[in-house]
Amino acid sequence: MRAAVLFCAGLSLTSVALTASALGQEVLNYAWNGYEAEIPADPERVFVMESRTALEFALLAGFPVIATDWDETSHLVLDEVTERLSFRAEPNAELALSYEPDLLVVGRGWWNFWQNNGSFNSDGFDVLVIEDANSADWKELMVGQLEAVGRADQADMALASYDAAVAEARPIIAELVGDAPVAIADIWAGDQYVLHVDTFDAAVARDIGLNLVSSDAPIEDGYQAHSAENLDAFAGAEFIVLWGGDSPAVDNPLWQRLPAVEAGKVYELHTANSWGFALAATDFVADLVAYAEDAAGR
Numbered sequence: 001m002r003a004a005v006l007f008c009a010g011l012s013l014t015s016v017a018l019t020a021s022a023l024g025q026e027v028l029n030y031a032w033n034g035y036e037a038e039i040p041a042d043p044e045r046v047f048v049m050e051s052r053t054a055l056e057f058a059l060l061a062g063f064p065v066i067a068t069d070w071d072e073t074s075h076l077v078l079d080e081v082t083e084r085l086s087f088r089a090e091p092n093a094e095l096a097l098s099y100e101p102d103l104l105v106v107g108r109g110w111w112n113f114w115q116n117n118g119s120f121n122s123d124g125f126d127v128l129v130i131e132d133a134n135s136a137d138w139k140e141l142m143v144g145q146l147e148a149v150g151r152a153d154q155a156d157m158a159l160a161s162y163d164a165a166v167a168e169a170r171p172i173i174a175e176l177v178g179d180a181p182v183a184i185a186d187i188w189a190g191d192q193y194v195l196h197v198d199t200f201d202a203a204v205a206r207d208i209g210l211n212l213v214s215s216d217a218p219i220e221d222g223y224q225a226h227s228a229e230n231l232d233a234f235a236g237a238e239f240i241v242l243w244g245g246d247s248p249a250v251d252n253p254l255w256q257r258l259p260a261v262e263a264g265k266v267y268e269l270h271t272a273n274s275w276g277f278a279l280a281a282t283d284f285v286a287d288l289v290a291y292a293e294d295a296a297g298r
Contacts, residue, residue: 025102030128032148039126040102041150047101049091051076054105056277057130060142060158061151067099074272075283091120101125107132134275136203136222142277158278165285169208172289176296181236183213183260186243186269191228193255198222200275201241204284213237228254239265239295241288243274263298267291 028041048055048068055068055076070084078084087095091114096104104127106114111129114120128149131141139159146155184196184205196202197214199222205212215233217224226233231254234240240260242250245268255261273284 028150030148032145033131035108035129035131037127037129039128039149043103045099045101046103046105047096047099049096049104049106050088050110052272053107053109053130053132053276056279057142057145058105060154060277060279061146061149062154063103063105066101071272073270075270076272076279093121093125096125103128105130132275134200134222136198136200138200138203138275138277138281162278162282162285165282166207169285169289173209173292176292177210177238179211180238181213182210183234183237183240184269185234185240186274187247187249188225188244191247191249191252192225193228193231193234193249194226195224195233196222197224200281201269201273201284204281205241205288207281208285208288210288228252231255231258234258234260239267239291241267241269241291243269243271265295265298267294 025044026041027038030037030039043063045066046058046063048058048065051069051071051074055065055074058065058068059076059078065078065082067083067085068078069087070078071088083099085095091110104122104125106127107130109132111127130145135141142158143152143155146152146158182205184199184201186194186196188194195213195215195217197212197219202212202222213233213236215224215226215230217226217230217233224233228249235258237258237260240258245266249255250261260266267287270284270287273280273287
Protein backbone atom coordinates (compact mmCIF):
# COMPACT_ATOMS: atom_id res chain seq x y z
CA MET A 1 0.00 0.00 0.00
CA ARG A 2 2.77 2.45 0.88
CA ALA A 3 4.41 1.93 -2.50
CA ALA A 4 1.10 2.76 -4.15
CA VAL A 5 0.81 5.94 -2.13
CA LEU A 6 4.34 6.92 -3.07
CA PHE A 7 3.43 6.40 -6.71
CA CYS A 8 0.34 8.58 -6.27
CA ALA A 9 2.40 11.24 -4.54
CA GLY A 10 4.60 11.44 -7.57
CA LEU A 11 1.57 12.02 -9.79
CA SER A 12 -0.71 14.31 -7.85
CA LEU A 13 -0.93 15.11 -4.17
CA THR A 14 -4.51 16.29 -4.37
CA SER A 15 -5.66 13.08 -6.04
CA VAL A 16 -5.08 11.16 -2.80
CA ALA A 17 -7.33 11.91 0.18
CA LEU A 18 -6.28 10.65 3.59
CA THR A 19 -9.01 12.43 5.54
CA ALA A 20 -11.11 10.69 8.16
CA SER A 21 -14.27 11.04 6.10
CA ALA A 22 -12.59 9.59 2.99
CA LEU A 23 -11.20 6.69 5.02
CA GLY A 24 -14.54 5.93 6.64
CA GLN A 25 -13.33 6.77 10.15
CA GLU A 26 -15.39 8.36 12.92
CA VAL A 27 -15.01 12.12 12.56
CA LEU A 28 -14.40 14.56 15.40
CA ASN A 29 -15.32 18.18 14.77
CA TYR A 30 -12.40 19.84 16.52
CA ALA A 31 -12.81 23.44 17.62
CA TRP A 32 -10.53 25.37 19.95
CA ASN A 33 -9.50 29.00 20.16
CA GLY A 34 -10.72 29.80 16.66
CA TYR A 35 -9.23 26.78 14.90
CA GLU A 36 -11.72 24.30 13.49
CA ALA A 37 -11.08 21.06 11.63
CA GLU A 38 -12.53 17.64 10.96
CA ILE A 39 -10.12 15.04 12.30
CA PRO A 40 -10.38 11.33 13.11
CA ALA A 41 -11.75 10.73 16.61
CA ASP A 42 -9.25 7.91 17.08
CA PRO A 43 -6.37 8.36 14.64
CA GLU A 44 -4.33 5.30 13.78
CA ARG A 45 -1.36 6.76 11.89
CA VAL A 46 -0.19 10.17 13.09
CA PHE A 47 2.55 12.14 11.36
CA VAL A 48 4.01 14.92 13.53
CA MET A 49 5.46 17.88 11.69
CA GLU A 50 7.57 19.54 14.38
CA SER A 51 9.45 18.16 17.33
CA ARG A 52 8.29 20.36 20.16
CA THR A 53 4.70 21.42 20.94
CA ALA A 54 3.12 19.16 18.33
CA LEU A 55 5.09 16.07 19.31
CA GLU A 56 4.53 16.57 23.02
CA PHE A 57 0.80 17.04 22.48
CA ALA A 58 0.57 13.92 20.33
CA LEU A 59 2.32 11.88 23.02
CA LEU A 60 0.13 13.32 25.78
CA ALA A 61 -2.97 12.48 23.77
CA GLY A 62 -1.78 8.93 23.28
CA PHE A 63 -1.79 9.23 19.51
CA PRO A 64 0.02 6.44 17.62
CA VAL A 65 2.89 8.43 16.11
CA ILE A 66 4.32 6.68 13.06
CA ALA A 67 6.88 9.38 12.21
CA THR A 68 7.95 12.76 13.50
CA ASP A 69 10.35 15.57 12.97
CA TRP A 70 12.99 14.94 15.63
CA ASP A 71 15.52 16.91 17.65
CA GLU A 72 18.31 14.81 19.17
CA THR A 73 18.34 17.05 22.25
CA SER A 74 14.69 16.30 23.03
CA HIS A 75 13.72 14.78 26.38
CA LEU A 76 10.60 13.18 24.90
CA VAL A 77 10.43 9.39 24.78
CA LEU A 78 9.21 7.78 21.57
CA ASP A 79 8.00 4.30 20.77
CA GLU A 80 10.68 2.19 19.13
CA VAL A 81 8.66 1.92 15.91
CA THR A 82 8.33 5.69 15.49
CA GLU A 83 10.55 6.94 12.69
CA ARG A 84 12.67 9.95 13.59
CA LEU A 85 13.01 12.39 10.71
CA SER A 86 14.74 15.71 10.21
CA PHE A 87 13.02 18.29 8.03
CA ARG A 88 12.94 21.33 10.32
CA ALA A 89 11.44 24.33 8.51
CA GLU A 90 11.29 22.38 5.21
CA PRO A 91 7.98 20.46 5.27
CA ASN A 92 7.38 18.05 2.42
CA ALA A 93 3.83 16.97 1.60
CA GLU A 94 5.05 14.00 -0.43
CA LEU A 95 7.13 12.77 2.50
CA ALA A 96 4.14 13.05 4.82
CA LEU A 97 1.91 11.30 2.31
CA SER A 98 4.35 8.40 2.00
CA TYR A 99 3.56 7.40 5.59
CA GLU A 100 -0.17 7.17 4.83
CA PRO A 101 -1.13 9.28 7.86
CA ASP A 102 -4.72 9.81 8.88
CA LEU A 103 -3.72 12.90 10.89
CA LEU A 104 -0.98 15.52 10.75
CA VAL A 105 -0.13 17.36 13.99
CA VAL A 106 1.77 20.66 13.98
CA GLY A 107 2.34 23.63 16.29
CA ARG A 108 0.66 26.93 15.52
CA GLY A 109 3.89 28.87 15.01
CA TRP A 110 5.33 26.64 12.30
CA TRP A 111 1.91 26.12 10.70
CA ASN A 112 1.31 29.85 10.34
CA PHE A 113 4.79 30.30 8.91
CA TRP A 114 4.34 27.53 6.34
CA GLN A 115 0.90 28.73 5.32
CA ASN A 116 2.03 32.34 4.98
CA ASN A 117 4.90 31.21 2.77
CA GLY A 118 2.92 28.63 0.80
CA SER A 119 5.49 26.00 1.70
CA PHE A 120 3.14 23.14 2.55
CA ASN A 121 0.14 21.87 0.58
CA SER A 122 -2.29 20.40 3.11
CA ASP A 123 -4.91 19.34 0.56
CA GLY A 124 -6.08 15.81 1.25
CA PHE A 125 -4.85 15.75 4.86
CA ASP A 126 -6.60 16.13 8.19
CA VAL A 127 -4.50 18.62 10.17
CA LEU A 128 -4.58 19.31 13.90
CA VAL A 129 -2.91 22.64 14.70
CA ILE A 130 -1.81 22.92 18.32
CA GLU A 131 -1.58 26.25 20.08
CA ASP A 132 2.06 26.71 21.07
CA ALA A 133 2.56 26.83 24.81
CA ASN A 134 5.18 29.51 25.51
CA SER A 135 2.80 30.97 28.04
CA ALA A 136 2.31 31.13 31.78
CA ASP A 137 -1.14 29.69 31.01
CA TRP A 138 0.33 26.47 29.60
CA LYS A 139 -1.86 24.26 31.81
CA GLU A 140 -5.06 25.79 30.43
CA LEU A 141 -3.71 25.48 26.88
CA MET A 142 -2.86 21.83 27.39
CA VAL A 143 -6.06 20.83 29.17
CA GLY A 144 -8.32 22.75 26.80
CA GLN A 145 -6.83 21.19 23.69
CA LEU A 146 -6.71 17.67 25.11
CA GLU A 147 -10.35 17.98 26.10
CA ALA A 148 -11.18 19.21 22.61
CA VAL A 149 -9.80 15.97 21.15
CA GLY A 150 -11.67 13.88 23.70
CA ARG A 151 -8.65 13.20 25.91
CA ALA A 152 -9.72 14.73 29.25
CA ASP A 153 -8.45 11.70 31.16
CA GLN A 154 -4.99 12.10 29.63
CA ALA A 155 -5.01 15.77 30.66
CA ASP A 156 -5.79 14.80 34.26
CA MET A 157 -3.02 12.22 34.31
CA ALA A 158 -0.48 14.64 32.85
CA LEU A 159 -1.28 17.30 35.44
CA ALA A 160 -1.21 14.76 38.27
CA SER A 161 2.27 13.61 37.24
CA TYR A 162 3.49 17.20 37.01
CA ASP A 163 1.94 18.10 40.38
CA ALA A 164 3.72 15.13 41.97
CA ALA A 165 7.07 16.36 40.61
CA VAL A 166 6.34 19.86 41.91
CA ALA A 167 5.40 18.54 45.36
CA GLU A 168 8.68 16.64 45.55
CA ALA A 169 10.73 19.63 44.40
CA ARG A 170 9.26 22.35 46.62
CA PRO A 171 10.86 21.30 49.94
CA ILE A 172 14.22 20.87 48.22
CA ILE A 173 14.02 24.37 46.74
CA ALA A 174 12.86 25.81 50.06
CA GLU A 175 15.86 24.31 51.84
CA LEU A 176 18.51 25.12 49.24
CA VAL A 177 17.34 28.44 47.82
CA GLY A 178 14.71 29.86 50.17
CA ASP A 179 13.58 33.32 49.07
CA ALA A 180 16.81 34.16 47.25
CA PRO A 181 16.04 35.57 43.80
CA VAL A 182 16.77 33.51 40.71
CA ALA A 183 16.90 34.71 37.10
CA ILE A 184 15.54 32.83 34.10
CA ALA A 185 16.84 34.62 31.07
CA ASP A 186 18.15 34.58 27.56
CA ILE A 187 20.12 36.80 25.23
CA TRP A 188 18.57 38.22 22.11
CA ALA A 189 20.11 39.78 19.02
CA GLY A 190 21.46 43.23 19.65
CA ASP A 191 22.93 42.18 22.99
CA GLN A 192 19.64 42.35 24.85
CA TYR A 193 19.67 40.53 28.19
CA VAL A 194 16.12 39.31 28.67
CA LEU A 195 14.36 38.23 31.84
CA HIS A 196 11.56 35.66 31.58
CA VAL A 197 8.71 37.02 33.68
CA ASP A 198 5.40 35.73 32.36
CA THR A 199 6.41 32.69 30.30
CA PHE A 200 6.09 28.91 30.43
CA ASP A 201 9.43 28.39 32.16
CA ALA A 202 8.82 31.23 34.62
CA ALA A 203 5.47 29.70 35.62
CA VAL A 204 7.09 26.31 36.23
CA ALA A 205 9.84 27.91 38.31
CA ARG A 206 7.29 29.70 40.47
CA ASP A 207 5.31 26.48 40.92
CA ILE A 208 8.27 24.93 42.75
CA GLY A 209 8.75 28.01 44.91
CA LEU A 210 11.49 29.94 43.16
CA ASN A 211 11.46 33.70 43.62
CA LEU A 212 12.14 35.07 40.14
CA VAL A 213 13.98 38.26 39.34
CA SER A 214 12.06 40.99 37.53
CA SER A 215 12.61 44.68 36.89
CA ASP A 216 10.73 47.87 36.08
CA ALA A 217 11.27 47.35 32.35
CA PRO A 218 8.15 46.93 30.19
CA ILE A 219 6.88 43.36 29.85
CA GLU A 220 6.36 42.38 26.21
CA ASP A 221 5.05 38.88 25.45
CA GLY A 222 6.21 37.80 28.90
CA TYR A 223 9.77 39.17 28.63
CA GLN A 224 11.73 42.14 29.96
CA ALA A 225 14.65 43.24 27.78
CA HIS A 226 17.70 45.10 29.15
CA SER A 227 20.81 46.58 27.65
CA ALA A 228 24.21 45.74 29.10
CA GLU A 229 24.11 49.08 30.93
CA ASN A 230 20.93 48.03 32.73
CA LEU A 231 21.84 44.69 34.28
CA ASP A 232 21.06 45.75 37.85
CA ALA A 233 18.02 43.43 37.83
CA PHE A 234 20.36 40.44 37.46
CA ALA A 235 22.74 41.53 40.21
CA GLY A 236 20.89 39.92 43.10
CA ALA A 237 20.28 36.57 41.44
CA GLU A 238 21.50 33.54 43.41
CA PHE A 239 21.85 31.71 40.11
CA ILE A 240 20.87 32.27 36.48
CA VAL A 241 19.22 29.81 34.10
CA LEU A 242 20.18 31.05 30.65
CA TRP A 243 19.23 30.29 27.06
CA GLY A 244 21.72 31.59 24.53
CA GLY A 245 24.81 31.10 26.66
CA ASP A 246 26.94 30.81 23.52
CA SER A 247 26.21 34.42 22.55
CA PRO A 248 29.22 36.77 22.38
CA ALA A 249 27.23 38.99 24.77
CA VAL A 250 28.24 36.74 27.68
CA ASP A 251 31.78 38.06 27.26
CA ASN A 252 30.69 41.62 28.04
CA PRO A 253 32.56 42.76 31.20
CA LEU A 254 29.30 44.07 32.70
CA TRP A 255 27.77 40.59 32.41
CA GLN A 256 30.96 38.92 33.65
CA ARG A 257 30.88 41.05 36.82
CA LEU A 258 27.45 39.79 37.91
CA PRO A 259 27.83 37.84 41.18
CA ALA A 260 26.14 34.70 39.83
CA VAL A 261 28.38 34.75 36.76
CA GLU A 262 31.53 35.27 38.82
CA ALA A 263 30.50 32.36 41.06
CA GLY A 264 29.95 30.01 38.12
CA LYS A 265 26.23 29.76 38.83
CA VAL A 266 24.92 30.09 35.28
CA TYR A 267 23.05 27.06 33.98
CA GLU A 268 21.67 26.07 30.61
CA LEU A 269 18.03 26.60 29.77
CA HIS A 270 17.55 23.69 27.39
CA THR A 271 15.62 24.70 24.31
CA ALA A 272 13.35 21.67 24.66
CA ASN A 273 12.25 22.90 28.09
CA SER A 274 11.80 26.57 27.28
CA TRP A 275 8.13 26.00 26.44
CA GLY A 276 5.69 23.14 26.15
CA PHE A 277 3.17 21.20 28.20
CA ALA A 278 3.33 18.85 31.20
CA LEU A 279 6.15 16.64 29.88
CA ALA A 280 8.44 19.61 29.26
CA ALA A 281 7.40 21.19 32.55
CA THR A 282 8.20 18.03 34.52
CA ASP A 283 11.60 17.75 32.86
CA PHE A 284 12.30 21.42 33.59
CA VAL A 285 11.46 20.87 37.27
CA ALA A 286 14.20 18.21 37.39
CA ASP A 287 16.64 20.64 35.73
CA LEU A 288 15.85 23.39 38.23
CA VAL A 289 16.31 21.10 41.22
CA ALA A 290 19.68 19.94 39.85
CA TYR A 291 20.77 23.56 39.30
CA ALA A 292 19.71 24.54 42.82
CA GLU A 293 21.69 21.64 44.27
CA ASP A 294 24.79 22.58 42.29
CA ALA A 295 24.51 26.26 43.17
CA ALA A 296 24.16 25.45 46.87
CA GLY A 297 27.42 23.54 46.75
CA ARG A 298 29.45 26.40 45.28
